[in-house]
Amino acid sequence: xxxxxxxxxxxxxxxxxxxxxxxxxxxxxxxxxxxxxxxxxxxxxxxxxxxxxxxxxxxxxxxxxxxxxxxxxxxxxxxxxxxxxxxxxxxxxxxxxxxxxxxxxxxxxxxxxxxxxxxxxxxxxxxxxxxxxxxxxxxxxxxxxxxxxxxxxxxxxx
Amino acid sequence: xxxxxxxxxxxxxxxxxxxxxxxxxxxxxxxxxxxxxxxxxxxxxxxxxxxxxxxxxxxxxxxxxxxxxxxxxxxxxxxxxxxxxxxxxxxxxxxxxxxxxxxxxxxxxxxxxxxxxxxxxxxxxxxxxxxxxxxxxxxxxxxxxxxxxxxxxxxxxxxxxxxxxxxxxxxxxxxxxxxxxxxxxxxxxxxxxxxxxxxxxxxxxxxxxxxxxxxxxxxxxxxxxxxxxxxxxxxxxxxxxxxxxxxxxxxxxxxxxxxxxxxxxxxxxxxxxxxxxxxxxxxxxxxxxxxxxxxxxxxxxxxxxxxxxxxxxxxxxxxxxxxxxxxxxxxxxxxxxxxxxxxxxxxxxxxxxxxxxxxxxxxxxxxxxxxxxxxxxxxxxxxxxxxxxxxxxxxxxxx
Numbered sequence: 001x002x003x004x005x006x007x008x009x010x011x012x013x014x015x016x017x018x019x020x021x022x023x024x025x026x027x028x029x030x031x032x033x034x035x036x037x038x039x040x041x042x043x044x045x046x047x048x049x050x051x052x053x054x055x056x057x058x059x060x061x062x063x064x065x066x067x068x069x070x071x072x073x074x075x076x077x078x079x080x081x082x083x084x085x086x087x088x089x090x091x092x093x094x095x096x097x098x099x100x101x102x103x104x105x106x107x108x109x110x111x112x113x114x115x116x117x118x119x120x121x122x123x124x125x126x127x128x129x130x131x132x133x134x135x136x137x138x139x140x141x142x143x144x145x146x147x148x149x150x151x152x153x154x155x156x157x158x
Numbered sequence: 159x160x161x162x163x164x165x166x167x168x169x170x171x172x173x174x175x176x177x178x179x180x181x182x183x184x185x186x187x188x189x190x191x192x193x194x195x196x197x198x199x200x201x202x203x204x205x206x207x208x209x210x211x212x213x214x215x216x217x218x219x220x221x222x223x224x225x226x227x228x229x230x231x232x233x234x235x236x237x238x239x240x241x242x243x244x245x246x247x248x249x250x251x252x253x254x255x256x257x258x259x260x261x262x263x264x265x266x267x268x269x270x271x272x273x274x275x276x277x278x279x280x281x282x283x284x285x286x287x288x289x290x291x292x293x294x295x296x297x298x299x300x301x302x303x304x305x306x307x308x309x310x311x312x313x314x315x316x317x318x319x320x321x322x323x324x325x326x327x328x329x330x331x332x333x334x335x336x337x338x339x340x341x342x343x344x345x346x347x348x349x350x351x352x353x354x355x356x357x358x359x360x361x362x363x364x365x366x367x368x369x370x371x372x373x374x375x376x377x378x379x380x381x382x383x384x385x386x387x388x389x390x391x392x393x394x395x396x397x398x399x400x401x402x403x404x405x406x407x408x409x410x411x412x413x414x415x416x417x418x419x420x421x422x423x424x425x426x427x428x429x430x431x432x433x434x435x436x437x438x439x440x441x442x443x444x445x446x447x448x449x450x451x452x453x454x455x456x457x458x459x460x461x462x463x464x465x466x467x468x469x470x471x472x473x474x475x476x477x478x479x480x481x482x483x484x485x486x487x488x489x490x491x492x493x494x495x496x497x498x499x500x501x502x503x504x505x506x507x508x509x510x511x512x513x514x515x516x517x518x519x520x521x522x523x524x525x526x527x528x529x530x531x532x533x534x535x536x537x538x539x540x541x542x543x544x545x546x547x548x549x550x551x552x553x554x555x556x557x
Contacts, residue, residue, distance in 0.1 A: 004320055005258065005320070008257065008316055008321060009257065011320070017293075019290050044234070044302055045234075046230060046234060046291050047234050047294065048236045049236065052301070109344075110344065120298060123238045124235070153298075
């Protein structure tokens with residue numbers, strides 16, 4: 001019986017890192033990049049209040065908000081980053097993985113490009129406070145690993 | 159005859175049965191009035207222990223459910239007075255304590271099954287979900303990520319099969335079902351994709367249930383009930399006039415689900431026992447009919463019905479009634495009131511929806527209610543008659 005319980009514990013524990021693998025990798029091995037963001041404020045039924053973030057610098061002037069590619073394909077897409085006035089902005093979107101970083105590994109299987117950095121979870125009060133505080137724009141610190149996995153580690157009003 | 163013996167306990171239902179039998183025996187001359195009275199006098203009424211047990215189980219299940227959901231909401235509340243790592247650690251300790259406590263209780267009371275064990279296991283399965291969500295919360299995993307619910311479901315199934323516990327299974331199955339349909343919609347949403355996703359759950363549910371007839375039989379009913387519910391839901395969706403193959407694209411999740419369902423149905427047909435192995439094949443046949451109904455596109459305009467629309471609606475109603483009756487019969491054969499209730503509810507909802515969505519434009523006002531009522535009365539009468547005949551046949555076979 002003890003062996004069986006231990007096996008259940010080990011298997012269940014092994015599932016937890018799977019849920020957070022890209023974010024864990026980015027936080028553990030990634031470098032930090034500062035990017036400008038703009039907030040929206042919704043709620044996730046399982047995980048509570050969060051600030052939905054859009055990244056003005058991750059879209060070209062002729063792109064929709066949030067950005068989407070009109071190339072007739074969908075799936076993995078990569079956003080190369082270049083530094084501009086102390087912030088990291090879009091170099092270009094490409095369907096092939098760039099040889100050098102930094103870049104974001106994103107996905108556009110749905111209606112828009114998502115890079116895994118569009119949500120900042122906070123308590124309901126804090127999310128409301130952040131929404132007001134960053135209404136004029138904010139800066140997110142993103143950690144990105146060598147494979148383009150990204151995680152937000154900080155969000156501050158500009 | 160010794161009439162001074164201590165009376166024995168019996169439930170009200172048992173005594174009612176005995177009284178009826180004594181009446182029959184008296185009529186047949188097997189016993190006289192004195193003997194019948196003496197036999198009846200040997201028993202006294204007690205409360206049904208099964209009912210007390212069910213009440214305890216209901217309360218324990220409700221309690222575990224409320225506490226577990228509350229724990230997940232506490233994660234969602236994002237208590238930022240505590241650091242994220244500390245919050246994760248606290249939830250992990252709660253999960254581990256509940257998991258180990260459930261099994262310690264089971265080991266101590268293995269001779270007398272207790273519903274307390276089931277509720278602690280149920281709570282542990284919910285706490286595992288809280289741990290997944292807290293990990294995601296702490297590391298800012300993007301919102302509305304279906305994979306989190308999927309991993310919760312897999313973990314709950316590992317727990318259920320690892321300890322042979324029904325509580326975690328009742329968490330794992332719905333979590334996996336929610337994840338699968340959400341994931342398919344997330345990858346490529348379209349009405350036909352919904353029908354196929356429901357088909358995967360229906361066939362998989364019946365197949366796993368048939369496989370459980372060989373081993374771990376008490377795990378079979380939840381899988382079967384999920385299979386039946388989703389077979390009815392699939393047919394309901396497929397019968398809607400506006401459900402067509404428009405905008406449909408294959409996604410890898412849908413393909414993987416269909417392959418898995420096919421493999422499970424084949425395994426159930428090969429390894430299942432007796433007529434139970436036919437259940438997955440029946441579900442597969444319903445999938446075929448549902449797909450045919452979707453492919454037969456007669457248009458979505460219900461204000462201008464032609465012969466093809468009537469034929470589509472008529473066939474849909476006929477097939478749905480047949481499948482609902484099949485599920486009800488399965489409920490009688492499997493001694494499951496939940497399957498029978500499911501069939502009844504499905505039939506009522508389907509008929510009502512079809513009447514309003516498809517026929518409401520031509521049969522107006524009061525006539526609609528009259529026709530609807532007649533449909534219900536006719537269907538209900540047919541249903542009840544079929545149920546009685548089947549029950550009588552089975553009773554006859556038992557004798």
